[in-house]
Amino acid sequence: MKILVAVDSLKGSLSSIEANKAISEGLLKANPDFSVQSLPVADGGEGTVEALVYATGGQFVDSVVTGPLGQPVRARYGILGDKMTAVIEVAEACGLPLIPKEERNPLFTTTYGVGELILEAIEKGCRDFIIGLGGSATNDAGVGMLQALGYQFFTKAGELAGLGGAALKEISRIDMGKVPDKVKAAKFRVACDVNNPLYGLNGAAYIYGPQKGATPEMVLELDEGLRNFANVVLEQLSTDLQSISGAGAAGGLGAAFAGFLEAELESGVKLILELARFEEQLQGVDLVITGEGKLDGQTSMGKAPAGIALLAKQHRIPVIALAGDISEGNPSLHESGITAYFTIVGGPTSLEKAMNPETTRTNLQRTGEQIGRVLQLF
CATH class of the missing domain: 3.90.1510.10 (Glycerate kinase, domain 2)
Structure with a gap:
């Protein structure tokens, strides 16, 4: 299975590169035979x-x-x-x-x-x-x-x-x-x-x-x-x-x-994905994993995960989005091409602890590994 990891920075915690690395490590822990590639992304702001x-x-x-x-x-x-x-x-x-x-x-x-x-x-x-x-x-x-x-x-x-x-x-x-x-x-x-x-x-x-x-x-x-x-x-x-x-x-x-x-x-996001040749990176990909610090109603309004999902949707590639915080009731996220979305936070915690870089890295690795284990069922 070929997986493309393209997560925006989780502001205040990890850069796009650091977040991608953590998820990739989790996926490969679940199955070293996965073909995992990553691409740093941004929406025109930080990163x-x-x-x-x-x-x-x-x-x-x-x-x-x-x-x-x-x-x-x-x-x-x-x-x-x-x-x-x-x-x-x-x-x-x-x-x-x-x-x-x-x-x-x-x-x-x-x-x-x-x-x-x-x-x-x-x-x-x-x-x-x-x-x-x-x-x-x-x-x-x-x-x-x-x-x-x-x-x-x-x-x-x-x-x-x-x-x-x-x-x-x-x-x-x-x-x-x-x-x-x-x-x-x-x-x-x-x-x-x-x-x-x-x-x-x-x-x-x-x-x-x-x-x-x-x-x-x-x-x-x-x-x-x-x-x-x-x-x-x-x-x-x-x-x-x-x-x-x-x-x-x-x-x-x-x-x-x-x-x-x-x-x-x-x-x-369109400009950044064009310059990063994101569509070329989708060739032969079976799954895209994207995300950002918070998924909400603003995500579908020009944020990186939505832009990535729309392109992946055109190529009929499923997309999983991860975030530290997800607001309730967002049908627009699915409409933009996100197949499923999950929070990486394991349970009740303070915002300060949740945004700690080491905590975020561990949470992304764990979530990446669990996604990888589910993928092996198919």
């Missing part, structure tokens, strides 16, 4: 760099860039096996975990470091980019990133605009004269699974600002800035940022990538 680097035989690159509060931070990105494509998770340069909770303030946080990562990759010969949005601590419409790439934004007084969301309401003019040709020639594909507009009640500030530290008063100021920025871009560049589905993603980075860098905003 995207790791999944694509391993899937394509690429390499990791460690760098130091400007963090969300203007201080240097260490950030990792990847260069894929073709040596021409870079994969970047924006959270590496401007993510929420980089800032203590009491210091989070999207009026001041910047995406400047994301632009620095892009420039570094360009200097290393990359011309194509895969960008994973999500987890940002920012609400600057990607202006910080654009500033790092050579775009200049001026206030009515003729001064260069500052960094952070608070600077957006002061912007009145855009100058692209100093953007390098290499930046203009770069091609971007962006993993984006939200459709929020840039501003308004469903926009970046109102929907995501509070989780980034914004008070109600800050949300109003941030939204005003986003609206002003969009108006300036519309007047001067004839680009309607507000009409772009997903423009509000990652504090408006979606708008910057689509509106200034001509990026395609795409389903994260």
